[in-house]
């Protein structure tokens with residue numbers, strides 16, 4: 001892998017085949033990007049501008065941003081150059097933490113599901129670099145997780161998964177990641193000199209998508225890496241699969257997943 005200074009808990013293919021991980025990112029984007037983009041447009045994301053999708057992965061979000069902003073230039077950008085090779089140009093490989101763009105040249109930066117994989121020190125460096133490239137008045141839109149406020153469901157699946165979610169958090173924390181990160185972002189952005197910092201919580205529910213679309217967060221596939229790492233037994237994974245199947249058969253099943261975004265302006 002041609003990778004420049006990946007620092008954090010996201011390593012593609014850990015526990016998954018690479019193609020399976022690409023598919024997971026795609027389904028995750030399909031589920032909640034529309035809601036996230038609504039929040040971004042409400043916080044100034046503008047048509048006809050220069051947009052940087054920082055930590056673009058395989059481009060699932062980059063493609064959706066380009067479709068939503070046909071008059072804008074949307075750059076994919078990542079420290080993982082092999083992943084970035086799967087994204088349509090224009091793309092910007094990050095080397096040694098530097099975004100290869102001039103100072104004051106970007107209108108909006110989108111940073112989705114990246115902060116949770118970084119240590120606080122690396123997040124501070126990334127926020128400083130984002131401020132360097134944003135035009136005065138340019139905006140940063142962070143999308144990330146807070147497992148203390150993840151949402152609700154009609155019950156059966158979530159009860160069975162509590163212990164497993166806890167294991168997932170522990171594993172990610174051991175690698176420098178943080179599944180409560182969204183709570184910390186507003187103060188970190190103020191510290192980095194951003195203004196008009198606005199945390200927003202919205203939701204996607206089974207009124208918006210069929211239940212099967214939520215498998216990407218709650219179905220058994222999600223937990224395969226825990227089996228690969230030895231944190232979960234194959235029997236426990238089977239229990240997750242069984243409870244998910246039961247949940248799908250319940251005519252009253254309901255899921256609401258919270259979508260956390262934080263928006264800020266570079267002065």
Ligand SMILES: C[S@@+](CC[C@H](N)C(=O)[O-])C[C@H]1O[C@@H](n2cnc3c(N)ncnc32)[C@H](O)[C@@H]1O
Pocket residue numbers: 006007008010025026029054055056057058060061077078079080083094111112113114117118122126
């Ligand atoms: C979970 S993936 C999210 C991909 C995409 N944003 C999405 O939502 O589908 C996290 C991505 O952040 C990238 N990444 C990690 N550290 C980074 C950094 N310091 N700067 C830019 N990207 C980074 C990883 O290589 C990976 O592609």
